[in-house]
Amino acid sequence: MDIWATLPQLLSTGITFGAIYALVGLGFVTIARASQIINFAQGEFVMLGGMITFFLLNKIHLPYPLAALFAILIVVLIGFLMHLLVIYPLRKASLPILLMATLGASLFLSSTSALLFGTLPKALPPFSARAPFEIGNISVSPQSLWVLVAAFLTLFSLYLLSHRTLLGKAMEASSTDPLGADLTGISRNLMIFLAFGVSAGIGSVAGIFITPIFYVSYHSGILIGLKGFIAAALGGWGKHNGAILGGFALGVLESLSVAFIPSGYKDAIAFIVLLLILYIRPKGILGSPFIDSRRW
Amino acid sequence: MFLSVEEIVKHYDGVRALNRISLQVRKGTVKGLMGPNGAGKSTLFHLISGMESPDSGRIWFQEREITGLRIHEISRLGVGRTFQTLQIFGNMTVVENVLTGMHMRIKGGLLSSGLSLPWIRKGEEAAMKEAKEILERLGLFGRWKWFASQLSYGEQRRLEIARGLAAKPDLLLLDEPASGLTYPEAKQLAQTLSRLKEAGLTLFLIEHHMGMVMEIADEVAVLNNGELLAEGPPDVVKKDPEVIEAYMGKK
Amino acid sequence: MVDQVHKEFRRRDLLYSGALWLLSLIIPDPQLHYRREYRFRKRDLFYLLTILLLPLIWSDPHFHHIMVLGGIHGILALGLTLFLGYAGQISLGQAAFFGIGAYTTAILTTRYGFPSFLAFWASALTAFLFAYLIGRPILKLKGYFLALATLGFGEIFLVMVRESPRLTGGVIGIFDIPFFSFAGFIFDTYLKQYYLIWGVLMGLVLFSKNLIRSKMGRAFLAVAASEDGASAVGIDVSRIKLGVFVIGAAFAGLAGSLFASVMSTANPETFSLNLSVLIVMMVILGGMGNLYGPIAGAIFLTYLIDGLSRYQEYSLPIYGVILILLLIFFPDGIGTRLRIRLIYLISYWGRKRRREKVEL
Numbered sequence: 001m002d003i004w005a006t007l008p009q010l011l012s013t014g015i016t017f018g019a020i021y022a023l024v025g026l027g028f029v030t031i032a033r034a035s036q037i038i039n040f041a042q043g044e045f046v047m048l049g050g051m052i053t054f055f056l057l058n059k060i061h062l063p064y065p066l067a068a069l070f071a072i073l074i075v076v077l078i079g080f081l082m083h084l085l086v087i088y089p090l091r092k093a094s095l096p097i098l099l100m101a102t103l104g105a106s107l108f109l110s111s112t113s114a115l116l117f118g119t120l121p122k123a124l125p126p127f128s129a130r131a132p133f134e135i136g137n138i139s140v141s142p143q144s145l146w147v148l149v150a151a152f153l154t155l156f157s158l159y160l161l162s163h164r165t166l167l168g169k170a171m172e173a174s175s176t177d178p179l180g181a182d183l184t185g186i187s188r189n190l191m192i193f194l195a196f197g198v199s200a201g202i203g204s205v206a207g208i209f210i211t212p213i214f215y216v217s218y219h220s221g222i223l224i225g226l227k228g229f230i231a232a233a234l235g236g237w238g239k240h241n242g243a244i245l246g247g248f249a250l251g252v253l254e255s256l257s258v259a260f261i262p263s264g265y266k267d268a269i270a271f272i273v274l275l276l277i278l279y280i281r282p283k284g285i286l287g288s289p290f291i292d293s294r295r296w
Numbered sequence: 297m298f299l300s301v302e303e304i305v306k307h308y309d310g311v312r313a314l315n316r317i318s319l320q321v322r323k324g325t326v327k328g329l330m331g332p333n334g335a336g337k338s339t340l341f342h343l344i345s346g347m348e349s350p351d352s353g354r355i356w357f358q359e360r361e362i363t364g365l366r367i368h369e370i371s372r373l374g375v376g377r378t379f380q381t382l383q384i385f386g387n388m389t390v391v392e393n394v395l396t397g398m399h400m401r402i403k404g405g406l407l408s409s410g411l412s413l414p415w416i417r418k419g420e421e422a423a424m425k426e427a428k429e430i431l432e433r434l435g436l437f438g439r440w441k442w443f444a445s446q447l448s449y450g451e452q453r454r455l456e457i458a459r460g461l462a463a464k465p466d467l468l469l470l471d472e473p474a475s476g477l478t479y480p481e482a483k484q485l486a487q488t489l490s491r492l493k494e495a496g497l498t499l500f501l502i503e504h505h506m507g508m509v510m511e512i513a514d515e516v517a518v519l520n521n522g523e524l525l526a527e528g529p530p531d532v533v534k535k536d537p538e539v540i541e542a543y544m545g546k547k
Numbered sequence: 548m549v550d551q552v553h554k555e556f557r558r559r560d561l562l563y564s565g566a567l568w569l570l571s572l573i574i575p576d577p578q579l580h581y582r583r584e585y586r587f588r589k590r591d592l593f594y595l596l597t598i599l600l601l602p603l604i605w606s607d608p609h610f611h612h613i614m615v616l617g618g619i620h621g622i623l624a625l626g627l628t629l630f631l632g633y634a635g636q637i638s639l640g641q642a643a644f645f646g647i648g649a650y651t652t653a654i655l656t657t658r659y660g661f662p663s664f665l666a667f668w669a670s671a672l673t674a675f676l677f678a679y680l681i682g683r684p685i686l687k688l689k690g691y692f693l694a695l696a697t698l699g700f701g702e703i704f705l706v707m708v709r710e711s712p713r714l715t716g717g718v719i720g721i722f723d724i725p726f727f728s729f730a731g732f733i734f735d736t737y738l739k740q741y742y743l744i745w746g747v748l749m750g751l752v753l754f755s756k757n758l759i760r761s762k763m764g765r766a767f768l769a770v771a772a773s774e775d776g777a778s779a780v781g782i783d784v785s786r787i788k789l790g791v792f793v794i795g796a797a798f799a800g801l802a803g804s805l806f807a808s809v810m811s812t813a814n815p816e817t818f819s820l821n822l823s824v825l826i827v828m829m830v831i832l833g834g835m836g837n838l839y840g841p842i843a844g845a846i847f848l849t850y851l852i853d854g855l856s857r858y859q860e861y862s863l864p865i866y867g868v869i870l871i872l873l874l875i876f877f878p879d880g881i882g883t884r885l886r887i888r889l890i891y892l893i894s895y896w897g898r899k900r901r902r903e904k905v906e907l
Contacts, residue, residue, distance in 0.1 A: 088879075104871045107863065196712055264710040271702050275696060387772050395762070395765055400780070400781035411757065413755070459776075
């Protein structure tokens with residue numbers, strides 16, 4: 001079997017995955033920019049996006065676009081609830097406590113999903129034509145293109161939000177200088193509240209766009225969440241374009257690795273990348289506004 | 297030369313914090329390091345104590361080059377320090393803070409401590425005695441069982457000095473030891489430092505408290521914007537026009 | 548008249564003091580600050596006796612079974628408490644070292660016929676080595692990143708285990724691990740295993756107590772309080788962190804070996820992130836800076852998990868909710884809050900009664 005022949009195909013798969021990781025990573029970055037919290041439940045938002053859309057589509061028989069829309073709204077609501085019930089009560093807590101709390105929330109969301117929606121993996125129909133088309137000797141499914149579109153649209157909107165709108169700037173201010181933000185009348189808790197909603201929304205969008213290609217099940221959340229985080233850290237922790245770059249880099253790396261090592265180890269690649277980044281260059285490829293490498 | 301700093305240059309993200317600074321501290325003296333905020337004084341201390349490495353230049357301590365050594369290695373050579381931002385161990389009691397200061401002088405490793413071998417216990421007893429003596433010297437003995445976080449700010453500053461002394465250093469770097477102290481507390485501190493000097497300790501201190509420095513320092517160096525403006529006895533430096541300009545601004 | 552009032556007070560005071568004394572015995576050290584264990588007190592004797600006599604008094608085998616598991620969790624929590632509770636570093640990888648220990652014992656005893664006593668120490672050694680190799684690069688990280696790195700290590704470990712069926716039996720695991728035996732004595736009932744495990748635990752507690760009371764314990768706390776301050780007094784911070792990490796891992800390795808010898812099987816499902824999270828919860832609930840607290844936390848959470856198992860598929864969501872609630876209400880550990888609240892309640896009650904009496 002000629003490895004080099006399969007490479008282009010793997011590359012294209014990698015880019016698709018990469019776009020998903022990028023989206024998930026953007027979710028992490030949004031919350032971290034507002035609050036310095038790393039939300040371990042981010043992956044669950046992705047999972048829930050796909051799950052709830054499936055439920056609305058097949059059990060309530062809503063039309064596809066409407067189901068997707070409502071699913072996004074519901075997940076955003078869940079994000080808000082998570083802030084109100086878990087993050088806000090722990091706003092003064094120390095780091096290990098917050099970490100554990102987001103892990104607990106992740107556990108709750110994934111197990112409740114198993115409870116409500118069953119443990120079988122679910123799939124969604126693709127957005128447009130089913131048949132993949134050929135570019136050269138690579139077959140690309142139209143859904144993959146949708147995923148790319150989604151990733152870049154989200155990046156663009158987030159960029160507008162944080163750099164052009166007052167709200168976005170307020171969110172960043174509350175993260176980098178909480179006291180200053182308080183003094184200028186920005187409610188830090190409100191900013192974090194909104195950040196959770198936005199992240200949940202991004203996550204659910206990622207979930208909806210990816211489920212037509214790959215199945216979603218109650219336990220997909222954790223792994224995809226971690227990989228999204230690794231993507232964000234790889235590209236440059238805290239930067240939007242870092243998450244995008246890291247996402248694609250990770251997706252391609254992971255995909256290409258299948259050509260060289262047994263597929264069971266594919267998941268380990270992401271973690272090895274994580275350990276490498278943390279050890280060699282914690283700021284990530286593009287550098288990070290949050291990590292002080294002076295005393296690292 | 298006891299402590300010697302040679303042509304030290306340090307940049308932070310493109311900003312030049314120290315520009316070819318050279319100065320010396322003689323054994324058994326008290327040297328003051330002064331200058332407006334941002335002059336590079338704390339940076340110099342960071343470099344001497346090993347928290348950072350200079351971009352170029354060398355640092356010598358007791359005829360040994362210490363440039364680039366790690367913090368704990370430099371500490372073990374006999375350099376102690378206190379911090380501007382008060383780094384006491386709030387999660388321990390007062391006496392334990394001092395005992396931690398004696399870490400390098402108490403024998404034992406992880407395994408031997410875990411097995412509580414007899415010589416470990418003897419070492420602990422001796423250390424405890426000495427720790428209490430140090431606390432006595434600095435007037436903190438009455439509070440030895442208290443948690444360090446329960447002390448008043450002035451007492452915490454004294455505790456940090458006590459901890460620094462516990463290591464029996466040859467040179468003690470004090471970064472703004474009087475900051476945040478009330479006037480009587482600062483006077484008390486000055487007396488304590490004088491006593492330490494008489495006992496043979498060499499002190500190098502950063503301090504804004506003009507009065508205190510002038511009183512106890514044998515020599516003073518003044519930095520501004522990473523440059524050494526003047527170095528010499530306090531009375532002489534006090535009158536140096538560049539120094540006055542740095543502090544007061546141009547007429 | 549006045550004498551009568553005085554006598555009433557004395558009896559009541561006695562009652563309160565008695566209640567408080569009893570409570571102080573059974574509730575682990577309250578932690579308002581990180582408290583240090585100074586000497587062996589009467590309370591330690593009380594705990595020792597309870598541990599020794601409890602299973603004889605209460606001979607329900609289910610109870611023994613839970614306490615066996617609780618003891619193993621206790622060893623895991625003890626190892627983590629040195630790293631997290633004292634040195635202030637987060638590790639989400641305890642389950643991985645636990646697994647390393649379990650698999651080492653499993654492989655050595657089933658395939659190479661090692662006696663379990665030797666396998667026991669070999670497990671500790673293997674976990675020690677892995678921790679040493681992993682620790683050097685990882686421990687430079689702080690906070691979330693350290694937690695994530697240990698998490699990553701845990702996940703890599705699981706993937707490796709699942710993908711090496713020839714070595715570890717892959718997803719299925721290893722079966723028929725012989726019971727722990729020493730000098731011809733086989734620990735095959737829950738009761739015997741109870742004493743084995745709690746015996747090991749008590750030995751490890753002794754070791755940990757000695758560590759805490761020595762300069763090393765102070766070094767751990769120093770690293771947690773201020774790394775700069777610690778370095779300034781000559782403490783090699785990276786070496787200390789590595790040392791605690793490795794000790795915690797060795798404890799986990801021992802626990803793993805005992806687990807394999809008790810459960811007779813080892814499979815990857817057990818050594819998941821969920822277990823690491825559980826162990827961290829035990830330390831948090833027990834109180835950081837506390838040695839006995841996490842062990843009590845281990846018993847408590849083991850019981851909780853067992854109790855929840857009857858709810859089948861609802862058990863995980865409920866567990867998630869309970870986890871979050873516990874974190875919100877007991878961030879300093881259950882012992883602290885409980886004792887403060889109880890003291891407050893009792894003294895309030897006392898003051899109320901006193902007021903009533905006076906308002907005769």
